[in-house]
Amino acid sequence: MGLNKKDRRISIWIGVVIGITLSSMLFRYAIKDKNERASMRKGSYQSGVTAISGLPCPPVPEILTEAIPQGIVIHYEANQSVSEFENSNLTDCWVVESSGAIRSERLFILAEIKQDKEIAFFRASELYVTAEDGVDESTLSAQLPKNEFRILGQNSRTSEFILQIKEISPKAILKHLKELPLKFSNVKKVRLYPWYSTN
Numbered sequence: 001m002g003l004n005k006k007d008r009r010i011s012i013w014i015g016v017v018i019g020i021t022l023s024s025m026l027f028r029y030a031i032k033d034k035n036e037r038a039s040m041r042k043g044s045y046q047s048g049v050t051a052i053s054g055l056p057c058p059p060v061p062e063i064l065t066e067a068i069p070q071g072i073v074i075h076y077e078a079n080q081s082v083s084e085f086e087n088s089n090l091t092d093c094w095v096v097e098s099s100g101a102i103r104s105e106r107l108f109i110l111a112e113i114k115q116d117k118e119i120a121f122f123r124a125s126e127l128y129v130t131a132e133d134g135v136d137e138s139t140l141s142a143q144l145p146k147n148e149f150r151i152l153g154q155n156s157r158t159s160e161f162i163l164q165i166k167e168i169s170p171k172a173i174l175k176h177l178k179e180l181p182l183k184f185s186n187v188k189k190v191r192l193y194p195w196y197s198t199n
Helices: 005-040 062-067 137-143 170-183
Strands: 072-077 091-098 107-114 119-131 149-154 161-165 187-194
Touching: 062 107, 062 119, 072 170, 119 137, 119 170, 137 149, 161 170, 170 187
Parallel strands: none
Antiparallel strands: 072 091, 091 107, 107 119, 119 161, 119 187, 149 161
């Protein structure tokens, strides 16, 4: 015996309500599961390990999470200052990938947090290079190994060359700061490329 028109309409509405409820529950579960997995992937602020090597790192300081809210910890180095290596200051160094809406907005940031909780930010994948007098971009580029370095351009205000580096761990950045002027005759001076948080 078939349903009359009114009962059919009620049955359809009950089915629609059940379907919407179930799909809403499944969607919420999927989002919750995705967020939990993302929070525990290597390098996330909650994971306690670095993304590249999977080495343990301490909880990310609040001062850093405020400046780079959705970052990925690439490297961590305790008691190692890159910016003031001559003074042997005890500093915790974090290399964090900041996340942007598109890939070109993502940057590798070197964050140095001193014992007094003061923080300084630098671009981890670029350095400023002062060349010897009369050395142009092509001459400098020819001297540097292509598999490690690439010149991105020149700062119009300071005339320093912007050098992209392949290895971005705090130890590697420190090594470049110390060794580039010693190994390459066209390099007069190297310094960190400052980065300023927009938050």
